[in-house]
Amino acid sequence: MSFYTPGDYAAGDALSAAKVNRDGYSNMTWLYAQYPQRATLYHDESVVMNGNAITGTVDTAQSYMTFFNQSAAAINDQFTHTVRLGAGVYQVKFVGQQHASGGIFEVDIDGASVGDGFDAYSGATQDNADLLDTAFVELTTAGVHTITVTVYDQNGASAGYELRLTTIELIPQVGDL
Amino acid sequence: MSFSWVTPPTFADGAGNGPTAANFDAISNDLGFINQEFPIRAEAWHRNDTVVVGNALTVTYSSVARFGHFAEQDPGADGDSFEQSIILAAGTYTMYTIGRSDNQSGKLDWSLNGTIFEAGQNWYSAAPTANVIKTVASVVVVASGRHTLNGTVNGKDGSSGTYHMHLTRTWLVPAEDVV
Numbered sequence: 001m002s003f004y005t006p007g008d009y010a011a012g013d014a015l016s017a018a019k020v021n022r023d024g025y026s027n028m029t030w031l032y033a034q035y036p037q038r039a040t041l042y043h044d045e046s047v048v049m050n051g052n053a054i055t056g057t058v059d060t061a062q063s064y065m066t067f068f069n070q071s072a073a074a075i076n077d078q079f080t081h082t083v084r085l086g087a088g089v090y091q092v093k094f095v096g097q098q099h100a101s102g103g104i105f106e107v108d109i110d111g112a113s114v115g116d117g118f119d120a121y122s123g124a125t126q127d128n129a130d131l132l133d134t135a136f137v138e139l140t141t142a143g144v145h146t147i148t149v150t151v152y153d154q155n156g157a158s159a160g161y162e163l164r165l166t167t168i169e170l171i172p173q174v175g176d177l
Numbered sequence: 178m179s180f181s182w183v184t185p186p187t188f189a190d191g192a193g194n195g196p197t198a199a200n201f202d203a204i205s206n207d208l209g210f211i212n213q214e215f216p217i218r219a220e221a222w223h224r225n226d227t228v229v230v231g232n233a234l235t236v237t238y239s240s241v242a243r244f245g246h247f248a249e250q251d252p253g254a255d256g257d258s259f260e261q262s263i264i265l266a267a268g269t270y271t272m273y274t275i276g277r278s279d280n281q282s283g284k285l286d287w288s289l290n291g292t293i294f295e296a297g298q299n300w301y302s303a304a305p306t307a308n309v310i311k312t313v314a315s316v317v318v319v320a321s322g323r324h325t326l327n328g329t330v331n332g333k334d335g336s337s338g339t340y341h342m343h344l345t346r347t348w349l350v351p352a353e354d355v356v
Contacts (some may be wrong), residue, residue: 003261017188020196024204025185031211032182044273045218055306056243065245080354084216122237141182144266146354 001076003030019063035086035142041168043068043081043096049148051077059097061127063166067097075103077151081168086142093169095129101160104153109137110145120163121155131165136173180209215266215321217254220348223259223276224248229327231257237343239277241307243343247277253330253341255283260327263349267321270351272313276344278302283333283340287313290324301334316349 006023009015021103044054048070055071070077092107092114102120106113114137122129139145151161186200224236228250235251249255272287272295282300286293294315295313300310318324326347330340 015196017190017194021187024196024200026205028185028204028211032207035214037295041218042220042348045220047350047354049353056345058239058241058243058250058308060245064243065240066243068248082217082354084214143182167220 001026001030001033003027003050007048026111032142033086036084037086037088037172039083039085039168039170041081041083041147041170043165043167046079046081047085048079049080050150051079054079057158059127061085062097063095063128067164067166069162071120071162073101073103073151073160075151075161077103077161077163079149081147081149082144083147083170084144085139085167085170087139089136089138089173090170091136092132092135092137093167093171094118094165095128095167095169096120096131096163096165099130099164100158101127101162102145102155102158103151103161103163104155105131105149105151105163107132107135108150109139111148116152119155121158123157131163136168178209180206180213181211182207212321213266215261216264217265217266217268217351217354218349219326220267220346221261221263221326222346223344226259226261226328229258229260230329231259234259236318239307242345243275243308247343247345249341249343251341253281253283253300253339255330255332255340257283257340257342258327258329260325262323263326264323265318265321267318268351270318270349272316272317272347272349274298274311274344274347276300276309276311276342277305277307278309279305279343280337281341282337283330283342285342286329286331288327288329289316289318291327292313297331299334301337303336317326 106116231250234248285298287295
């Protein structure tokens with residue numbers, strides 16, 4: 001399927017099913033199929049919904065030599081991000097840093113839970129960790145989707161509620177999981 | 178008004194097969210959906226900008242810069258100009274630019290689709306400073322679609338020696354996301 005140049009009617013022409021189907025069904029369906037199927041979102045583009053502003057830190061061991069976090073961190077820190085994607089099943093990666101002050105957080109997309117209990121704590125610092133430890137989401141429609149992240153707890157050994165994050169990455173999966 | 182995607186109708190030739198007003202409404206609804214689902218964030222890496230006026234962009238890798246690098250037209254001059262297209266939904270955004278300020282930096286005018294919305298953004302500082310973020314509030318995007326974001330060097334601080342610009346990235350973010 002491809003996009004057909006629309007609008008070649010002349011005055012007095014009768015509408016034909018072929019032309020209407022081309023301009024309506026075929027072109028609209030084609031446009032709907034053209035949404036991206038991958039995304040990399042930088043955490044400094046998140047919008048803080050609760051808590052302190054997001055600041056950046058240079059870390060030469062981390063992807064993009066950077067991570068971002070709400071500072072100072074606190075329980076109930078919350079931020080949102082948006083991604084424009086086609087319908088499908090995606091792996092969701094939170095590329096960040098696990099460390100001794102990491103919090104426990106949950107992730108929603110369009111208000112539906114991707115999961116909770118994600119723990120950003122580690123006694124030894126872990127750069128470039130997938131903080132979601134392999135999570136997936138099914139987007140049933142194409143369009144702009146809103147990701148909401150909330151820090152709601154901490155590991156018993158953690159000294160804080162920080163969520164150090166560089167990128168949120170969405171990667172398409174083939175077939176059902 | 179909010180639109181949800183529905184599979185567009187199809188038709189067969191012959192009397193009584195439509196299209197009906199409801200069929201056209203369904204197609205109009207899908208057009209509304211496509212127009213509604215433009216991105217509400219955009220980013221432009223300076224290294225990928227198109228130079229409009231001045232020397233080519235060069236990239237310098239830096240262990241103290243977020244994202245590990247900055248780009249500049251080298252050597253920089255008054256009137257240097259660069260641009261990049263971005264795709265955004267209509268709305269009001271905050272624009273951030275991260276780069277390095279120093280005593281050789283100029284001032285930037287920012288425009289969207291040829292209209293200046295920020296003039297004289299001053300990148301001078303007496304001491305070199307990495308990861309400076311300049312903020313422009315209330316950038317209005319009138320219509321959804323592809324837009325041209327342009328930066329043009331226009332003068333310099335009285336204390337600055339030249340017109341260099343060491344920039345990494347510009348990004349636009351809405352005031353809030355709708356869940």
